[in-house]
Amino acid sequence: TSFYTGAYYRNTSGVIEHISEVNGSGITTVYPYNLAIRHSSGLESNLSVDPFKWWTLSGDINLFRSIVSGDYNGELLKSDDYSWHSRMNSMMKFKYDLDVQTTFFYRAPQKTTQGERKEFYMLNMAVSKDILGKNGTLTFNIRDILNSRKFRFILDKENIYSENEFVWASRTISLSFIYRINQMKKSNNPRRTNEFGNAEEPVM
Numbered sequence: 001t002s003f004y005t006g007a008y009y010r011n012t013s014g015v016i017e018h019i020s021e022v023n024g025s026g027i028t029t030v031y032p033y034n035l036a037i038r039h040s041s042g043l044e045s046n047l048s049v050d051p052f053k054w055w056t057l058s059g060d061i062n063l064f065r066s067i068v069s070g071d072y073n074g075e076l077l078k079s080d081d082y083s084w085h086s087r088m089n090s091m092m093k094f095k096y097d098l099d100v101q102t103t104f105f106y107r108a109p110q111k112t113t114q115g116e117r118k119e120f121y122m123l124n125m126a127v128s129k130d131i132l133g134k135n136g137t138l139t140f141n142i143r144d145i146l147n148s149r150k151f152r153f154i155l156d157k158e159n160i161y162s163e164n165e166f167v168w169a170s171r172t173i174s175l176s177f178i179y180r181i182n183q184m185k186k187s188n189n190p191r192r193t194n195e196f197g198n199a200e201e202p203v204m
Contacts, residue, residue: 005045012038017113019072022160036070036077036113059088068113077113084108097130118152136179143172 015036022028042064050056063084070077085107092100106121123146128139151166 001049003047007043010040017070017077020155035072036068039067041065054093056091061086079111079113081111083110099128101126115154115156122149139176141174147171
């Protein structure tokens with residue numbers, strides 16, 4: 001079992017803010033600008049434990065306060081909010097070189113400089129089997145089991161209010177095969193976080 005916790009403070013300049021403007025015809029245009037400064041402080045912890053030799057559980061949680069401020073054409077953009085996000089990972093290794101990995105990510109709602117970003121969560125699962133004398137690996141993957149991979153936000157300004165939802169491709173199921181020539185299989189490390197919940201998250 002391993003456990004870590006720590007406090008942090010981050011000061012970031014040039015933060016991208018998406019500016020929404022409405023013209024006389026009622027058309028809303030969104031522009032990305034590097035104009036804001038973000039001050040973030042919080043606590044983060046991660047835990048990894050092996051309940052059994054064949055099962056490893058790991059997870060992390062981040063509780064933070066985020067203060068964002070910027071100026072756009074004389075308009076002050078500012079938000080000050082508390083939020084959190086978490087990730088959990090389960091790796092099960094069974095007989096006959098069969099592995100099952102499950103990953104869940106959750107991000108709580110958070111206020112933005114122009115409204116609110118709604119909660120976001122996603123569940124992935126992969127089942128892999130070594131074959132051909134461990135030279136090959138067959139993997140069955142289900143991405144977004146709950147079909148919840150949606151980015152939802154509220155735009156709330158003086159001249160416009162809208163509720164928005166952006167949806168990536170719906171749940172995907174894939175079957176892949178890898179054959180290694182003169183290479184050893186790289187061991188899976190459930191303590192490492194993958195791109196899930198980072199690269200998948202939009203910057204809006």
